[in-house]
Amino acid sequence: MSQERTIVLTQVPIAGKEGFIWNRLHDERENICQALLKQSAPFAEDEKEFLQARLRKVDDALDRLMAGSYGHCSKCGRLIDQSRLNVDPVLGLCLDCWGEEHRNDAASQVRSNCDLPIAKLTPFDTIMLRTHNSDYRIMMLDPQTGRVLVEGGSYLGEPSEALLRGSAVAGSEFRAGEICVGCRVEMWVNERVFITSPVKSIEVIRPVESVVSISEALH
Numbered sequence: 001m002s003q004e005r006t007i008v009l010t011q012v013p014i015a016g017k018e019g020f021i022w023n024r025l026h027d028e029r030e031n032i033c034q035a036l037l038k039q040s041a042p043f044a045e046d047e048k049e050f051l052q053a054r055l056r057k058v059d060d061a062l063d064r065l066m067a068g069s070y071g072h073c074s075k076c077g078r079l080i081d082q083s084r085l086n087v088d089p090v091l092g093l094c095l096d097c098w099g100e101e102h103r104n105d106a107a108s109q110v111r112s113n114c115d116l117p118i119a120k121l122t123p124f125d126t127i128m129l130r131t132h133n134s135d136y137r138i139m140m141l142d143p144q145t146g147r148v149l150v151e152g153g154s155y156l157g158e159p160s161e162a163l164l165r166g167s168a169v170a171g172s173e174f175r176a177g178e179i180c181v182g183c184r185v186e187m188w189v190n191e192r193v194f195i196t197s198p199v200k201s202i203e204v205i206r207p208v209e210s211v212v213s214i215s216e217a218l219h
Contacts, residue, residue: 018070022062022065024089025061025065025089029055029059029062032051032055035051036048054090057090060090061090061091061092064092071085073092073094073097074092075093075097079094080092080093081094115178115179116178116180116202117177118140118143118164118166118178118179119144119177120143121204122140122143123142124139126138126139126140127179127202127203127204127205129152129201129202130199130201130203131153131184131185131196131197131199133196134154135152136185136196137150137151138150138164139159146164146177147161147163147164148161148162148187149161149162150164153196155194156189160189162188163187163188164179164185164187165187165188166178167179167183167184167185167199168183169198174186179199181199181202182198184197
């Protein structure tokens with residue numbers, strides 16, 4: 001038992017640049033594990049999934065460090081820019097490979113998720129849109145033309161009339177008249193183009209469910 005422990009410890013980089021990286025990754029791993037084990041503050045499911053995904057990335061980075069491949073792209077083998085590793089030490093892909101994988105994942109996500117055709121909604125249907133950065137409340141005024149009342153995020157603190165055009169994702173064609181999970185929603189607000197961060201979830205609330213809030217927003 002003790003002999004096996006000694007063998008493992010001799011493999012751990014404890015000095016120089018590798019030692020600094022090891023300590024940084026190991027400290028983050030401990031913090032994540034402690035957060036997941038906390039009983040006093042249970043996490044929402046999406047928050048728990050985020051921490052678990054981050055933990056897997058930290059473990060992968062530690063494995064690469066032990067194998068001597070840390071700092072090299074796992075896909076093409078090229079060196080990863082040091083400035084990017086300084087910001088996030090778990091990165092395993094160079095910028096080019098990361099961009100290609102991100103585009104492929106986004107396009108695949110768009111194809112696999114249900115779209116929301118705007119024209120099939122009815123007047124005063126309210127779309128609760130959750131993106132990676134913000135939440136938006138979009139009330140349909142005219143589904144055929146895409147005229148809406150929208151509020152949310154950092155820039156639309158008050159209900160503003162807008163034209164909801166559709167969705168777009170890098171490497172894929174524009175989806176006119178649709179809202180798609182994984183895409184960025186495009187709107188015209190005050191004669192300017194407004195584009196959200198990628199959509200995480202879509203919920204439609206019918207007028208009968210929100211008659212009071214609709215009346216307040218329109219008057």
